[in-house]
Amino acid sequence: MPKFNDLDIENWKESDIWTDSLWIINERDKSGKHSNFYHGNFVPQIPHQLILRYSKENDLVLDPFLGSGTTAYECETLKRNFIGIEIQNELVEKVQNNLDKTDKIARVFCGDSTKKEFFEEINLFLKDKNQNKVQLAILHPPYADILKFSTLENDLSNKKSLKEFLESFSLVLQNTKGIMNKDGYLAIVIGDKYSSGQWIPLGFYCMNEAQKLGLTLKSVIVKNMEGNRAKMNKEGIWRYRALTSDYYIFKHEYIFIFKN
Template identity: 55%
Template sequence: MAKFNDIDLSRWKEYEDIETDSLWIIERRDNSGKHDGFYHGNFVPQIPRQMIKRYTKTGEVVLDPFMGSGTTAFECEALGRNFAGIDINTDMVKYVKRSFESDHNTFSGVNFHYMLSSDSTDFAAFSEIAGYLASKGINKVSHVILHPPYYDILKFTDDSRDLSNSDSIDIFLNRFAKVLDNSLSLLENNRYVSIVIGDKYTKGQWIPLGFYCMQEAMNKGLTLKSIIVKNMAGNRAKQNKNTIWRYRALNSDYFIFKHEYILVLKKN
């Protein structure tokens, strides 16, 4: 059995549901259970599901500093992992908390879901989480999943501290780096970070936002383990617009965005 998950390698052929390739074709998002996809910019549940199964064990703690509408939190509940999350959008934090309060039939391995509304660039939020974990006899989290805003493509709040309100790409990356630092302070050594991020196209130029964020992570001393490319076939922004996007591409010199990245890095 691996040190960082529940996979029994003597039965490795039975784990057909766990991805091992670096190209993920996900035709549609899973809207089962508490997932309803109403919140713009949330990622498909299949991504945190794969990361949780691959990089954590039952009963361990997953940290999500960009919690959003609770995609990772709901997957943790379904898979028997404890959850700690932060989001700058107070309404979303309230929504996720209500979702858990309305249903107490959780997996037996789950002891808590701890969520707070705060700015993830502020270390105080992580200190609060650390204090809560200590009260549970837990020193560190076992995995970090980061799904930050894709710079300014979609504004999530009016808060100037929100990464989606960054005035420049340099400011965005500086803020992202602070979130990384704060998250790593809670992550156990020899465990993993997953970063879900896409690129941006603006003013006739492709902005490799994914690679910029990857470099910020590597600058922290993290070891890059995988670059997974996920297709965006089920992206709502492109549904029923394939024809017009194809026309625009043929009329110009760019290719249509059909992917985003899942970057897996290890804290040494």
């Protein structure tokens, strides 16, 4: 019987928790507070499934790349405590204002997730609330420089090289690990990229950064990228480009699951 989620083992056949390593999601969940205004957000089904699978009601979930708050809204629906971090203040304000006032922790911070001092402040905040450490962390970083999220220097999408990006990502992993439960779970959602005629396996590089820190890899999930906004209505152009060249069109991304 898993101790890390609320599965009712007597009725396991009725569970809607996914257990396969291939996730084909054909339609984005647009219910509730999910508005899909943010270019670069993930489908709500990703945090929904991860939260159901790797946390219990009242556990604490962290998202250090909050963006438009998809994880925050799923935590609200699934009655988890939540803390989020985002470098862009406008997003932080928007999400914080949109969250309900309940007895749960639902707090979003504006800051740089690579900074250790900032996580020390979060740790003090959690202690002040008598809150346990993070049981589940969901990390959806920029896919290096594929999509620039802001002009802020410490935004990971503005790192000058792959090396710098991975060093910064590793700092976020270290800070996250520092406030996690000993047996907590950490998920990385990431895709690959092309640069100078080469496929750059960004996903595997990020996976490797987590392994270097001693996190245990539990699963590699492949998810389809159907309905990606950048590629929407341009299928023909992409196919033409692929046929007249030697590469395949990105149609998948990864979700790496680690145990602390």
